Amino acid sequence: MRVVQWGSLVVKKILFFVCFLAVVIPFTITWSTGKSEVKMDIDNASEQFDSNKIDIGNMDSVGFLPKVGNTDGSQNKNTGLKKDQKGNQSIDKLIAVINEAEQKLKSDTEDNFLEGNLILVNKWTSLPGVYVPKDMVKVVDENNNVLLRSTKSDIELKKVALEAAINMFKAADQKGIKGLTLVSGYRSYDVQNWLYNNKVKALTDKYEKELAYEKAAEIVAPPGTSEHQTGLVIDITTPELLKSGDPLSSHFGNTVQGKWVYRNSWKYGFVVRYAVDKKDITGIIYEPWHLRYVGAPHAEFMYKNNLCLEEYLDYIKDKKHIKITSENRKLYDIIYSFVPVSADTFTKLFGNQVEYDISGDGQEGYIITITKE
Numbered sequence: 287m288r289v290v291q292w293g294s295l296v297v298k299k300i301l302f303f304v305c306f307l308a309v310v311i312p313f314t315i316t317w318s319t320g321k322s323e324v325k326m327d328i329d330n331a332s333e334q335f336d337s338n339k340i341d342i343g344n345m346d347s348v349g350f351l352p353k354v355g356n357t358d359g360s361q362n363k364n365t366g367l368k369k370d371q372k373g374n375q376s377i378d379k380l381i382a383v384i385n386e387a388e389q390k391l392k393s394d395t396e397d398n399f400l401e402g403n404l405i406l407v408n409k410w411t412s413l414p415g416v417y418v419p420k421d422m423v424k425v426v427d428e429n430n431n432v433l434l435r436s437t438k439s440d441i442e443l444k445k446v447a448l449e450a451a452i453n454m455f456k457a458a459d460q461k462g463i464k465g466l467t468l469v470s471g472y473r474s475y476d477v478q479n480w481l482y483n484n485k486v487k488a489l490t491d492k493y494e495k496e497l498a499y500e501k502a503a504e505i506v507a508p509p510g511t512s513e514h515q516t517g518l519v520i521d522i523t524t525p526e527l528l529k530s531g532d533p534l535s536s537h538f539g540n541t542v543q544g545k546w547v548y549r550n551s552w553k554y555g556f557v558v559r560y561a562v563d564k565k566d567i568t569g570i571i572y573e574p575w576h577l578r579y580v581g582a583p584h585a586e587f588m589y590k591n592n593l594c595l596e597e598y599l600d601y602i603k604d605k606k607h608i609k610i611t612s613e614n615r616k617l618y619d620i621i622y623s624f625v626p627v628s629a630d631t632f633t634k635l636f637g638n639q640v641e642y643d644i645s646g647d648g649q650e651g652y653i654i655t656i657t658k659e
């Protein structure tokens with residue numbers, strides 16, 4: 287006599303078939319009503335955006351709602367196509383609509399990710415060759431007024447960073463921390479390219495070509511990966527180190543000026559970007575002379591919580607919304623958003639009273655900073 291056992295092949299096959307039906311039947315039911323459900327989902331999504339009062343631009347105009355179409359099934363009624371063919375056609379259309387909307391969103395916002403004080407640039411997140419920051423100014427103006435003590439008159443910085451550096455140098459001078467001097471600022475993609483290729487050439491005598499590129503990257507930032515391309519970076523030193531011929535050395539961190547800068551630069555919106563203990567995260571060795579402008583209250587928060595820019599951006603992205611009370615008693619709401627938020631949205635929500643700033647993160651989203659007195 288044959289006893290049917292639960293573990294036997296026949297039983298396994300039956301169980302498999304029952305499971306298969308359990309999946310396929312609901313799916314088929316969903317599929318037959320699927321078109322209206324797709325519309326509902328998208329309607330809900332747009333309602334959700336509305337309720338958040340985030341302006342996502344004109345998604346309708348790229349066909350997000352109407353082009354999904356077929357809500358009454360009219361288009362396919364007399365085509366004589368089999369049901370699965372109709373299904374495939376709808377899927378193709380849906381994918382095309384999604385692709386189009388994504389492309390539109392990308393082309394609308396791509397450049398914006400690269401604007402603002404919080405953009406991240408490192409060896410893993412580079413700037414494109416065409417990227418030139420806006421609002422650039424020279425440290426010596428057209429009337430030959432020296433705006434900032436510098437080794438060269440043609441150094442350029444983003445206006446916001448230059449103004450912050452002027453304030454910081456002034457404060458240092460007043461405290462008796464003398465002679466802080468700017469050595470370098472904005473470095474274009476072309477200059478980075480030239481510096482990098484020169485280093486590669488110099489190393490090709492020693493190494494195979496591929497290895498030369500690798501070794502060069504350890505000494506000179508490959509084009510697009512230098513934070514100096516943002517216009518938000520200053521390399522500074524002291525008169526003594528300038529005289530020594532090695533102005534940008536780790537010794538700066540041990541000077542009176544270097545120590546003051548480390549403890550106080552956040553008050554002017556700067557952070558010492560490459561700390562000793564963050565080497566593995568930033569990919570750059572200790573550089574006490576290299577300051578990055580990120581603005582208030584970000585510099586204060588990063589300094590007081592010992593976070594480098596990579597860590598800070600991850601932190602905001604993870605929390606979505608943080609509140610900061612700064613030492614000057616101002617309150618800040620900081621919000622991370624994957625979609626751009628228009629000035630109109632702010633006016634609608636807050637009137638003209640609100641002070642806010644939006645910065646791209648250089649990768650995929652935006653940091654919104656709202657200041658409350």
Ligand SMILES: [Zn+2]
Pocket residue numbers: 514519520521575576577
């Ligand atoms: Zn630097």
